Amino acid sequence: xxxxxxxxxxxxxxxxxxxxxxxxxxxxxxxMIALIAVVxxxxxxxxxxxxxxxxxxxxxFVEEIFKDTDxxxxxxxxxxxxxxxxxxxxxxxxxxxxxxxKGDNIDSVLEGIKFYSKDTPSITLMEGLESKLxxxxxxxxxxxxxxxxxxxxxxxxxxxxAQESFLGEKTSKIDNIVKxxxxxxxxxxxxxxIIIYGNxxxxxxxEEKTSRIIEVIISSVKPVQLMLGxxxxxxxxxxxxxxxxxxxxxxxxxxxxxxxxxxxxxxxxPQQELMQQAMETQGADMKIQSLMSAIYHLPxxxxxxxxxxxxxxxxxxYSSLYAAIGAAxxxxxxxxxxxxxxxxxxxxxxxxxxxxxIEDPHGTVSTIFSFIPLTSPVVMLMRIPFGVPIWQQVVxxxxxxxxxxxxxxxxxxxxxxxxxxxGKKPSYKELYKWLKY
Amino acid sequence: xxxxxxxxxxxxxxxxxTALNNVSIEVSKGSIFGLLGPNGAGKTTLIRxxxxxxxxxxxxxLLDGQPLQSHHIKDIGYLPEERGLYKSMKVGEQALYLAQxxxxxxxxxxxxxxxxxxxxxxxxxxxxxxxxxSKGMAQKIQFVVTVLHQPKLLIFDEPFSGxxxxxxNLIKDEILQLRDEGATVIFSTHRMESVxxxxxxxxxxxxxxxxxxxxxxxxxxxxxxNTFEVGLVTxxxxxxxxxxxxxxxxxxxxxxxxxxxxKLNIKLKSTETSNDLxxxxxxxxxxxxxxxxxxxxxxxxxxxxxxx
Numbered sequence: 173x174x175x176x177x178x179x180x181x182x183x184x185x186x187x188x189x190x191x192x193x194x195x196x197x198x199x200x201x202x203x204m205i206a207l208i209a210v211v212x213x214x215x216x217x218x219x220x221x222x223x224x225x226x227x228x229x230x231x232x233f234v235e236e237i238f239k240d241t242d243x244x245x246x247x248x249x250x251x252x253x254x255x256x257x258x259x260x261x262x263x264x265x266x267x268x269x270x271x272x273x274k275g276d277n278i279d280s281v282l283e284g285i286k287f288y289s290k291d292t293p294s295i296t297l298m299e300g301l302e303s304k305l306x307x308x309x310x311x312x313x314x315x316x317x318x319x320x321x322x323x324x325x326x327x328x329x330x331x332x333x334a335q336e337s338f339l340g341e342k343t344s345k346i347d348n349i350v351k352x353x354x355x356x357x358x359x360x361x362x363x364x365x366i367i368i369y370g371n372x373x374x375x376x377x378x379e380e381k382t383s384r385i386i387e388v389i390i391s392s393v394k395p396v397q398l399m400l401g402x403x404x405x406x407x408x409x410x411x412x413x414x415x416x417x418x419x420x421x422x423x424x425x426x427x428x429x430x431x432x433x434x435x436x437x438x439x440x441x442p443q444q445e446l447m448q449q450a451m452e453t454q455g456a457d458m459k460i461q462s463l464m465s466a467i468y469h470l471p472x473x474x475x476x477x478x479x480x481x482x483x484x485x486x487x488x489x490y491s492s493l494y495a496a497i498g499a500a501x502x503x504x505x506x507x508x509x510x511x512x513x514x515x516x517x518x519x520x521x522x523x524x525x526x527x528x529x530i531e532d533p534h535g536t537v538s539t540i541f542s543f544i545p546l547t548s549p550v551v552m553l554m555r556i557p558f559g560v561p562i563w564q565q566v567v568x569x570x571x572x573x574x575x576x577x578x579x580x581x582x583x584x585x586x587x588x589x590x591x592x593x594x595g596k597k598p599s600y601k602e603l604y605k606w607l608k609y
Numbered sequence: 610x611x612x613x614x615x616x617x618x619x620x621x622x623x624x625x626x627t628a629l630n631n632v633s634i635e636v637s638k639g640s641i642f643g644l645l646g647p648n649g650a651g652k653t654t655l656i657r658x659x660x661x662x663x664x665x666x667x668x669x670x671l672l673d674g675q676p677l678q679s680h681h682i683k684d685i686g687y688l689p690e691e692r693g694l695y696k697s698m699k700v701g702e703q704a705l706y707l708a709q710x711x712x713x714x715x716x717x718x719x720x721x722x723x724x725x726x727x728x729x730x731x732x733x734x735x736x737x738x739x740x741x742x743s744k745g746m747a748q749k750i751q752f753v754v755t756v757l758h759q760p761k762l763l764i765f766d767e768p769f770s771g772x773x774x775x776x777x778n779l780i781k782d783e784i785l786q787l788r789d790e791g792a793t794v795i796f797s798t799h800r801m802e803s804v805x806x807x808x809x810x811x812x813x814x815x816x817x818x819x820x821x822x823x824x825x826x827x828x829x830x831x832x833x834x835n836t837f838e839v840g841l842v843t844x845x846x847x848x849x850x851x852x853x854x855x856x857x858x859x860x861x862x863x864x865x866x867x868x869x870x871x872k873l874n875i876k877l878k879s880t881e882t883s884n885d886l887x888x889x890x891x892x893x894x895x896x897x898x899x900x901x902x903x904x905x906x907x908x909x910x911x912x913x914x915x916x917x
Contacts, residue, residue: 175709175710178706178709178710179710182706186695186697186698190697379695379696380695383693383694383695383696384691384692384693385692385693385694385695387662387687387689387691387692388687388688388689388692388693388694388707388751388754389707389710390662391660391661391662391682391685391687391689392682392707392710392711393710394679592657592662605624
């Protein structure tokens with residue numbers, strides 16, 4: 173008799189109706205958005221604070237390059253000694269004082285530039301000042317050597333290397349960044365999904381053991397069916413939660429940004445910075461166009477199909493292991509010793525994804541890890557946007573499916589014996605014995 | 610064939626540990642079969658084999674003449690010793706779920722649940738969660754769930770644990786009624802008085818082996834020692850005792866009696882009958898109490914396990 177749909181339905185409904193599940197589903201996006209809003213609001217506060225910087229330029233070279241901006245005001249001091257200048261800056265509560273000493277030539281001026289401030293100045297501010305000064309002094313030095321600055325500027329060549337694969341596929345830097353984001357997002361989502369809902373499956377197996385209902389159930393249903401039903405039902409509940417999070421998060425985000433006027437899309441995530449840098453190299457009007465074409469250039473069909481395959485395969489692989497752990501122990505505190513071997517490859521996969529795939533998506537390390545079934549879902553998902561040969565994808569998926577079938581068999585064995593064992597904290601040796609029962 | 614269930618030389622090992630060693634039982638239709646044995650003897654393993662939870666290493670089990678198959682699940686109702694229900698699920702929902710797992714349709718399950726809930730006067734629990742019920746109340750639900758799908762074979766492992774005497778009696782009557790309606794019952798327990806009350810046939814399993822098997826009546830007959838309890842009214846107890854001792858084997862007896870009698874256990878030789886004893890006694894004293902000592906299931910259990 174096939175009871176799978178019945179079990180899935182029960183697992184799903186019990187999870188979804190559970191109070192703490194409902195609270196988590198609704199509260200998590202609210203908390204997340206609230207946090208983002210607070211951070212965004214604070215950083216905006218910080219940015220909008222005006223700073224005044226005193227400039228004491230004794231060399232007379234650079235006064236004109238400091239132009240006031242929204243956030244920064246420059247106060248040019250003249251005819252004061254450095255000691256007085258420091259005093260003034262401190263009394264007027266200026267952010268800092270930039271001192272450029274007098275010198276016989278440019279080189280000696282360069283050596284005597286100093287910034288005084290109450291606290292350690294922010295890195296971005298210092299970088300801004302440095303680049304301003306560098307530019308001016310470079311021009312000055314060029315002029316000194318008789319170079320015509322205008323000519324130099326007009327003869328500057330701007331290069332944006334067009335990328336094309338041997339097969340004629342056009343790519344660009346922005347393409348790469350889009351790929352990175354797609355791949356990273358997919359891999360990270362899988363990682364989160366496995367950890368959150370794998371644990372949920374484990375707890376649900378333990379609950380059946382501690383409530384002693386397991387033997388009643390198992391006299392009507394095959395253990396494998398019960399295990400699969402649990403895994404699938406919990407995953408469906410997980411997907412429901414994910415969808416609610418995305419919708420609720422989106423709505424809240426819009427509402428919050430409308431109310432507070434905080435533009436959250438401008439929040440500077442590291443990838444977005446990369447993105448901006450990449451876009452700055454192209455014309456601003458080309459921005460959207462190139463972004464669209466970057467997305468268009470992604471192997472979308474391949475990506476979606478493989479995403480589904482790897483996501484389902486990877487998730488089932490790990491969740492069957494979680495179910496086996498749940499069956500082997502009596503309570504949650506005993507799970508620790510078995511959790512490490514599961515978490516290790518998962519964390520490894522994410523690290524490999526972050527550190528090597530970005531650097532070299534088709535390098536040896538990334539390629540190898542995209543074949544090992546325990547890491548392949550995460551790593552391969554990160555690699556695919558960069559274009560992985562179909563044979564590699566197929567081999568990796570087959571390996572994953574093979575391993576998945578093996579782990580389900582293995583987990584079912586442990587599960588079958590474990591659910592009827594009470595009051596014992598099993599060792600690995602014992603688990604091995606169970607396989608032969 | 611009037612055997613509903615036949616287990617033929619079933620063996621099961623867990624690693625080096627032998628849980629069942631060539632155990633065979635035959636359970637005839639419409640009987641109550643007592644499966645007895647000390648803790649860890651292998652009873653639960655045998656029951657799990659019958660329920661297809663555990664596969665035997667060797668031997669086979671026939672239900673109604675057919676080797677066990679997955680469709681037999683709906684013919685068996687099993688109340689395990691380690692039992693429980695989903696704590697956060699509502700009573701009605703849970704009972705429906707478990708009934709559907711046994712292959713019942715939802716509407717049929719609802720109808721039969723209503724019947725049972727009314728019968729056991731638990732109708733108003735439908736929307737309660739299990740965690741709101743007492744242990745005894747939860748046990749009632751568990752019983753209903755076990756018998757709901759009208760299985761041919763009912764297996765009860767310690768069915769009375771967790772019940773107060775009134776409810777235990779109620780459940781006992783239900784079991785007897787189910788038997789009368791045609792169900793066959795396998796009954797595993799340590800409570801020997803309920804074995805006396807219920808079982809037609811018993812099998813005793815000890816250290817993975819079956820060491821005793823048969824109709825309870827036959828076994829009792831086999832174990833009885835031809836000993837009689839007598840209560841006699843006499844003026845001179847020691848004289849009378851000596852007189853009896855000359856003819857019979859006598860030991861001290863201990864039974865409850867209204868009178869302050871001389872109480873003796875008298876064992877007869879196989880050639881002697883109770884009438885011989887009775888006529889001898891009546892000629893010597895007034896007999897107030899005369900009763901054949903029949904071994905209780907408890908005595909048989911302890912004796913057999915100790916001797917094996």
